[in-house]
Amino acid sequence: MIKLIGLIPLFPLIGFVINGFFGKKMGKGLSGAIASIAILASFCVAVGVFMEVNASATKTHVVDLFSWINADTLKIPFSFLVDPLSSIFLLIITGIGFLIHIYSIGYMHHDEGFSRFFTYLNLFVFFMLLLVLGNNYLIMFVGWEGVGLCSYLLIGFWFKNTEYNNAAKKAFVMNRIGDLGFLLGIILIFFTYGSITYGDVFSKAHTGSSTVITAIALLLFVGAMGKSAQIPLYTWLPDAMAGPTPVSALIHAATMVTAGIYMVVRSNIFYTSSEDASTIVAIIGAATALMSAIIGCVQTDIKKVLAYSTVSQLGLMFLALGVGAFSTAVFHVTTHAFFKALLFLGAGSVIHAMSGEQDIRKMGGLKKALPITYLTMGLATLAISGIFPFSGFFSKDEILAFAYEENKALWFVGSITSLLTAFYMFRMFFLTFHTSFRGTEEQKHHLHESPKSMTIPLIILAVLSVAGGLLGIPAAFHGSNWISGYLNPIIIHKNPSTLSHETEFMLMGIATAVALVAIYTAYNVYQKSKVLPASSEKEMRPFERFAYHKFKVDEFYAFTITRPLDLFSKALHKFFDNQLVDGFVEGVGVVVKWLSGVVRQLQTGNIGFYIFSMVLGIVAIIFWSILK
Amino acid sequence: MLKTVLLQSAILSTPIDFYILLSAVLFTIGVVGVMYRRNAIVIFACVELMLNAVNLLLVAFSSYHSDASAQVFVFFIMAVAAAEVAVGLAILSMIYRNLKSIDIDVLSKLKH
Numbered sequence: 001m002i003k004l005i006g007l008i009p010l011f012p013l014i015g016f017v018i019n020g021f022f023g024k025k026m027g028k029g030l031s032g033a034i035a036s037i038a039i040l041a042s043f044c045v046a047v048g049v050f051m052e053v054n055a056s057a058t059k060t061h062v063v064d065l066f067s068w069i070n071a072d073t074l075k076i077p078f079s080f081l082v083d084p085l086s087s088i089f090l091l092i093i094t095g096i097g098f099l100i101h102i103y104s105i106g107y108m109h110h111d112e113g114f115s116r117f118f119t120y121l122n123l124f125v126f127f128m129l130l131l132v133l134g135n136n137y138l139i140m141f142v143g144w145e146g147v148g149l150c151s152y153l154l155i156g157f158w159f160k161n162t163e164y165n166n167a168a169k170k171a172f173v174m175n176r177i178g179d180l181g182f183l184l185g186i187i188l189i190f191f192t193y194g195s196i197t198y199g200d201v202f203s204k205a206h207t208g209s210s211t212v213i214t215a216i217a218l219l220l221f222v223g224a225m226g227k228s229a230q231i232p233l234y235t236w237l238p239d240a241m242a243g244p245t246p247v248s249a250l251i252h253a254a255t256m257v258t259a260g261i262y263m264v265v266r267s268n269i270f271y272t273s274s275e276d277a278s279t280i281v282a283i284i285g286a287a288t289a290l291m292s293a294i295i296g297c298v299q300t301d302i303k304k305v306l307a308y309s310t311v312s313q314l315g316l317m318f319l320a321l322g323v324g325a326f327s328t329a330v331f332h333v334t335t336h337a338f339f340k341a342l343l344f345l346g347a348g349s350v351i352h353a354m355s356g357e358q359d360i361r362k363m364g365g366l367k368k369a370l371p372i373t374y375l376t377m378g379l380a381t382l383a384i385s386g387i388f389p390f391s392g393f394f395s396k397d398e399i400l401a402f403a404y405e406e407n408k409a410l411w412f413v414g415s416i417t418s419l420l421t422a423f424y425m426f427r428m429f430f431l432t433f434h435t436s437f438r439g440t441e442e443q444k445h446h447l448h449e450s451p452k453s454m455t456i457p458l459i460i461l462a463v464l465s466v467a468g469g470l471l472g473i474p475a476a477f478h479g480s481n482w483i484s485g486y487l488n489p490i491i492i493h494k495n496p497s498t499l500s501h502e503t504e505f506m507l508m509g510i511a512t513a514v515a516l517v518a519i520y521t522a523y524n525v526y527q528k529s530k531v532l533p534a535s536s537e538k539e540m541r542p543f544e545r546f547a548y549h550k551f552k553v554d555e556f557y558a559f560t561i562t563r564p565l566d567l568f569s570k571a572l573h574k575f576f577d578n579q580l581v582d583g584f585v586e587g588v589g590v591v592v593k594w595l596s597g598v599v600r601q602l603q604t605g606n607i608g609f610y611i612f613s614m615v616l617g618i619v620a621i622i623f624w625s626i627l628k
Numbered sequence: 629m630l631k632t633v634l635l636q637s638a639i640l641s642t643p644i645d646f647y648i649l650l651s652a653v654l655f656t657i658g659v660v661g662v663m664y665r666r667n668a669i670v671i672f673a674c675v676e677l678m679l680n681a682v683n684l685l686l687v688a689f690s691s692y693h694s695d696a697s698a699q700v701f702v703f704f705i706m707a708v709a710a711a712e713v714a715v716g717l718a719i720l721s722m723i724y725r726n727l728k729s730i731d732i733d734v735l736s737k738l739k740h
Contacts, residue, residue, distance in 0.1 A: 605736030
């Protein structure tokens with residue numbers, strides 16, 4: 001099966017080509033079917049590959065496809081790497097990708113850009129698979145850029161809306177800043193180790209000086225910041241909610257934004273070798289987690305709440321990476337992919353039923369009209385809040401346990417974040433599904449459960465969200481922590497965990513208590529007392545208003561970066577462009593005009609004169625060549 | 629065979645300076661004709677004169693050096709000259725039809 005690895009990205013590529021060229025003519029049914037079947041085929045191969053990797057003794061397999069770049073010392077074969085890490089990501093991407101494709105058939109049914117949507121979606125899956133399959137940093141970078149492009153195309157999918165286009169541009173530019181760091185990191189790797197193939201680099205990694213290793217780790221992390229929405233490059237992700245909801249679920253929750261995590265885990269040797277770099281990763285992760293959780297508590301757009309929740313969860317994953325818990329981060333990526341995709345798809349189902357309304361203040365009491373959505377989203381909300389025995393409990397507690405061992409302050413920030421997570425998730429949940437309906441009569445009349453193509457993916461994801469924890473049951477529960485053992489061969493451990501089971505149970509107890517308190521508070525405020533979030537900014541308290549405006553980070557960037565750049569380019573335009581460049585260009589024109597005015601006196605129209613001058617010229621040339 | 633040898637010796641018995649001189653004179657007549665005549669057909673004839681002056685020189689050199697490649701070249705020049713004359717005369721006849729004249733000084737419409 002591993003020999004067939006080339007097929008995994010090939011199927012979505014074929015789907016992309018077919019849909020891209022013939023999608024409009026084929027009609028919606030066929031277009032959606034081809035796109036979904038392409039991903040399903042990839043998923044089947046991915047399952048086979050996963051089985052084989054799991055069963056085989058050598059966990060790492062390199063599959064050479066062809067020689068790609070061959071220039072002097074730079075030799076880059078186009079080869080794929082199949083190992084525990086990439087096989088897990090393959091399953092997440094193709095599995096959840098397939099469910100979201102099915103969901104999209106229902107969700108996008110009325111959209112005129114139906115086949116275009118599936119074209120982009122297949123292209124995205126192709127690039128994402130390339131990203132995780134590549135055996136060197138360059139293939140990863142190609143995939144990295146490709147998913148960025150697809151993200152841009154899909155955020156601006158409804159391109160007639162200027163605001164959506166701006167969101168798409170913002171995502172693209174923010175990602176470019178990160179990509180620059182990533183690219184510099186790759187170049188530095190090549191200069192230090194003379195290769196960018198993972199195997200060569202990692203085996204020689206310790207030969208670099210510690211400064212260089214820290215520089216590489218930090219540059220790669222800058223790339224991860226952009227793609228995985230960490231401070232200071234996170235502001236694009238909440239705006240990316242302009243895209244259709246399945247896109248938010250697939251790209252901006254389950255797969256693309258975890259590419260940064262994948263890259264850091266892949267390069268984990270640099271981070272274990274550099275204490276400084278991993279400390280920075282942990283601090284930025286914790287800061288991002290806390291900050292976006294606070295913002296998430298006051299947002300009123302259902303997708304914005306989920307977006308900030310995603311940023312916050314990504315922050316937690318980076319916290320895990322920073323404290324050296326690489327397999328735990330992958331575990332959280334997996335469970336997060338399950339429940340966050342489910343939450344987004346559920347939100348999509350709600351938005352679908354509400355005819356496009358996204359404001360949770362205008363929802364309420366939807367549990368009767370949308371029973372399946374209500375139930376599945378409820379399970380996902382419990383999972384993300386970290387309630388035992390749902391999947392989020394295991395992955396999040398593992399992160400917190402590692403953080404506790406490394407640094408108590410990081411653990412404290414992580415715990416506050418999970419408190420806030422439980423609070424804002426249940427706030428959203430109660431406001432959406434409980435109490436009474438607050439929308440218009442027309443919307444109330446229209447309320448309906450979504451079609452089967454949308455609810456079945458919800459149910460499957462709900463099962464995964466509930467049971468996903470089985471992948472990594474900790475030793476304290478007499479589990480084997482399968483995922484940690486599976487990923488073990490490719491991860492360099494700093495030091496083994498020395499946490500006693502009693503401490504672990506204590507941490508779990510604290511986390512659960514914290515989550516329950518948060519849920520109880522949310523219940524009290526939004527269910528029992530029926531408090532509504534302020535309907536206008538005037539009613540908000542100062543801090544609430546500040547958080548509602550996302551701590552004015554966008555304004556801050558606009559003031560400190562965009563505006564000076566604007567002024568600078570305006571000044572350049574005025575002096576450099578208008579005077580220097582234009583002056584030069586116009587000067588050339590003036591000189592030519594003057595010269596031609598003089599020279600055209602020669603053009604008398606008299607053929608005799610022309611011939612005479614020709615002969616004169618020939619004679620002159622002859623004389624010149626003789627005298628020379 | 630004998631005839632060719634005789635001819636060859638006859639050509640070689642004339643000093644090469646004579647051929648060069650003749651060519652130069654013919655060529656100069658051609659140049660002066662092109663410069664000072666206004667009748668387009670005469671100009672054409674003068675151009676042909678120049679070409680043939682060159683041909684003559686080529687053939688002479690070819691004989692003296694016993695190298696046939698210059699003669700091949702002459703054939704090419706003749707072929708191109710013939711083609712050029714065909715095109716040129718066609719243009720001239722069109723000019724005559726339109727202007728009732730082949731005086732080149734009439735053709736100054738492209739000025740300015």
